[in-house]
Amino acid sequence: MNNSEYKQKALDKSSSGRTIEMVNKSLSRRYKAERRFRRYGQVAIIISLGFLCLLFISIISKGYPAFYQTFIQIDVFLDPDVLPKDKLSTANYPGLIKKSLSSEFPEVELRREKKQLYGMVSIGAYYQIRKMVMKNRDMIGTTQTVWVPVDDDIDMLAKGHIDRNTPELERRVKDIQLAWFDRWDKAGKIKKRFNTTFFTSGDSREPEMSGIWGAMAGSLYVLVVTLLLSFPIGVAAAVYLEEFASKSRWVDLIEVNINNLAAVPSIVFGLLGLAIFINFFGLPRSAPLVGGLVLTLMTLPIIIIASRAALQSVPPSIRQAALGVGASKMQTVFHHVFPLALPGILTGTIIGISRALGETAPLLMIGMVAFIVDVPGSFTDPSTVLPVQIYLWADSPERAFVERTSAAILVLLALLIATNFLAVLLRNRFERRW
């Protein structure tokens, strides 16, 4: 029956005046249903966008102050008596700063008050002075004006996280410290600066000295190992299974197993890594090499499944045409099928790698959930990774770690967005249509 026949029939019935009425009546109801459904969809999108916004707003508003650190200006006399030329590395640097602070507030005499005064400057100041003196020995004997970081409690005060109206006993910053702070502030000796330490140093138990770079370097080493191992192995496995292997029960069995592996909880891979790489092969604990190997096991099934799907989506006509003009099976695959499947394969790989970047559970078993101050310099140096660093900071009692946790989450999010952007770029660059 073609269209005109339908119309004819509808007309015939409309002569009785019933069908068209029914249609007209139901029409508004059907349109309403459609509008309703559209609205459901819009509401769903608004809700999910709202949650995303809420997440971003809360993380960014908590995290961005961590990119700034409060500094204080002090004059330090580099006393030659305290700094003997032959023992510069172990000299009494805290003493220098304490002396400088005491000379600024000579009225402070009580031992308890002195301790509070010295506590206002971060212990990072000592290392800063030490570094400065070791670099330039000519400074000894002169008075230098330096900006040094303040203690985390004072930093919180400067950032407005400490309520001055709470009774003194319940406050971490005491009245007398508030008075000193205000005096410094009035004299223009307090300044907020970009927190370079956060991006250049490793972990620390002092919030003002802790940084994300150690964890980022660890993450990079782990990802390099993961990428270099999982991409070639995963792609080779997918190409063989999809293009060369003949259909047999063995291939089916392997396929089922790969699909199962993709759904295995990641902690299981950590246990496997502990048993095989550390206990059997004797590789070092806490090393990015082992972390990369474990995450390779985890990302392999993801890459294989994505690559096979990409290879399957290449039309068979391309294979047939290549074989038809006399190409060998291997030439067909590598000259024609693989380049067409590459964008899909790359997308799958990057999704796998992004998942590996955010993983902590398997690393717990192989000792990468650890406090590590030194920035790792090789694949076998002990190191940790970004999500682990976030977890460790989130669990620290000091309040200044709250903003650092959020800042570290921002860095991790930025990295994830960057890798996903790369995936989109690569896909657009290599994408071919037929």
Added chain:
Amino acid sequence: MIRIIVVLAAAFTTFTFWTCTQSESRNYVSIVGSSTVYPFAAVVAEQFGRTTRFRTPILESTGSGGGIKLFCSGVGLEHPDIANASRRIKKSEVDRCRENGVNEIIEVKIGYDGIVLASSRKNPPMSISRKDIFLALAKEIPDLSGAEKLIANPHKTWKDVNSSLPDTKIEVLGPPPTSGTRDAFVELAMEGGAKTFSWIKDLKKKDKSRYKAICHTIREDGAFIEAGENDNLIIQKLEANPDAVGIFGFSFLEQNTDKIQGSSVDGFEPNFGSIAKGDYPVSRPLFMYVKKSHVGVIPGIKNYIEEFTSDKAWGEDGYLADKGMIPMPKEEREKYYNDARYLVPIEIK
């Protein structure tokens, strides 16, 4: 492109395996163990790494049990040198150590940690006894008439438990069973409260497993909420809900005194003095276990212990006290300092 990747991967694997076989010695101290000791050990490790010529020790937060298990798995570079614990090592663990060739273990008590029940500053502080804690939180409590049988915990408000307590709903946020804080809380507070009933106390000798089940089982009807291992989260929740009570380590109370206050237990407020003296009942000692056979093999172990046991670290004015660890009395410090210095191994019968 594929050829390049294959070549790179091959070169990389050979290179890393080559470096692995090369790096046979470990030149940093490896420490594992309790997440309660972790913040304290981390300060010492950092200080040690910055002020000495040794590398900064690597510190893993595995929990007391997990740490001792790793520690006892053998002698050699791939096994950790030091295990931190928020409880004493058990006999079964020492036996396990011995089976694996770890014969001499040095025990160093490093200080105390208090477990506090804290609430928001918006309400007046509570004063409770361990008996109240048991009656409020146990799954089954003794019959109210005084008969020697158990009934399901009927208490809904604190006032039901003890008429001197406020008339608010019992809502306690605490750590999950995997946590060492939970173990210690159950053992010190709940068991301490249960023991005030003489017939339960007598049960300890007669039927130990039943005794433990009574003392250690926390109610599951919503009054006790497992809030995860993240203590900062508990503090945020306490601020939002002034009627709730949270359970966590003393160092978190110390850092947040402007937001929360600790309830006194059996008449003692949780503070440095009462915990150090041992008056505050819900406190526990913290330990560090050192593998003697590794001293001298791995550089820095002895110096790390020396840093830990120096007065500037664990003394009354030391930097560990600043971080919230409660120092031991002077005599006790001296004893453990000497044990550590002369590497005296423990004997556990």
